[in-house]
Amino acid sequence: xxxxxxxxxxxxxxxxxxxxVLQSAPALTDEEFIxxxxxxSGPSPLKAALSLAALCAAKTSFSAMGLTLKRVGLSSxxxxxxxxxxxxxxxxxIKGQLPAKAGYSVLYALSRLTDDEWQRGFGxxxxxxxxxxxxxxxxxxxxxxxxxxxxxxxPFFASVTVTEGKPAKEIEKLRAxxxxxxxxxxxxxxxRTSEVPPVATRMSxxxxxxxxxxxxxxx
Numbered sequence: 001x002x003x004x005x006x007x008x009x010x011x012x013x014x015x016x017x018x019x020x021v022l023q024s025a026p027a028l029t030d031e032e033f034i035x036x037x038x039x040x041s042g043p044s045p046l047k048a049a050l051s052l053a054a055l056c057a058a059k060t061s062f063s064a065m066g067l068t069l070k071r072v073g074l075s076s077x078x079x080x081x082x083x084x085x086x087x088x089x090x091x092x093x094i095k096g097q098l099p100a101k102a103g104y105s106v107l108y109a110l111s112r113l114t115d116d117e118w119q120r121g122f123g124x125x126x127x128x129x130x131x132x133x134x135x136x137x138x139x140x141x142x143x144x145x146x147x148x149x150x151x152x153x154x155p156f157f158a159s160v161t162v163t164e165g166k167p168a169k170e171i172e173k174l175r176a177x178x179x180x181x182x183x184x185x186x187x188x189x190x191x192r193t194s195e196v197p198p199v200a201t202r203m204s205x206x207x208x209x210x211x212x213x214x215x216x217x218x219x
Contacts, residue, residue, distance in 0.1 A: 027060060027061065028058055028059050029063070030062055030063050030064060030067075030068040033055070033059045033068060033072075034068060034071055034072055036055055037052075037055060037072045037074075038072070040052055040055065043100075044100035044101070045100065045101055045102065045103035045104075046095070046098055046099070046100050046101070046102045046103060046107075047100070048103070049082075049085070049102075049103045049104045049107055050085075050086075050095060050107070052082050052104075053082045053083070053085035053086035053107065054086045055082075055086070056079050056082035056083040056085075056086055057082075057083045057085075057086025057087045058086070059079075059083075073173035073174075073176065073177055078180065081104075081108050081111075082104070084108070084111045085104075085107045085108055085110075085111045088110070088111045090110070090118060091107060091110055091111060094129050097129035098129045098130075099129075099130055102129075104180060105133040106131075106132065106133050106136065108133075109133045109136040109137055109140070110136060112140060113136070113140055117139070117140060121136075121139050126139050127139050
């Protein structure tokens with residue numbers, strides 16, 4: 001049973017939503033897109049990802065795409081993926097059922113489902129609004145989730161070195177990009193601040209809970 005009282009799966013794009021309400025929004029200029037991007041914020045990963053997806057979907061053309069995206073620290077590939085999320089009316093219909101921690105990676109995995117996969121996955125409750133990215137991808141590809149043998153750990157660590165004197169605004173862009181990258185691949189990023197270097201930080205796989213690497217700069 002779904003939270004809207006229906007026993008059927010969330011609707012597919014074939015019904016009354018058409019192509020979604022986002023496409024009717026006025027066209028944004030490059031500068032308007034940049035200004036709106038810089039003001040984006042959300043109380044949760046879900047709200048933040050949905051806000052960015054809606055903004056990218058509303059930006060249907062650029063005067064200078066490469067330069068505009070560079071100014072906001074967004075790759076053309078990531079812009080395209082966020083646009084795909086924002087234009088998917090199926091996600092619009094179930095967003096109220098998604099957990100607050102569901103971010104970009106979960107939303108993009110959902111947007112990659114065909115209508116048939118969406119209907120079968122939700123109809124048979126193989127996937128639900130609470131499913132993780134890896135569970136959705138396992139259903140879509142037919143490849144079971146990888147699991148570690150008991151006691152086995154698969155750590156992955158990354159050390160970040162920030163050039164001395166780099167502006168605070170650029171450091172914040174780097175932080176946001178790292179978080180987005182980790183969300184895409186289902187990893188975690190831990191940022192710690194301290195006045196006395198070195199500082200231990202960690203980026204680990206979902207299967208790892210150990211280990212640190214040392215870095216001197218503080219993000």
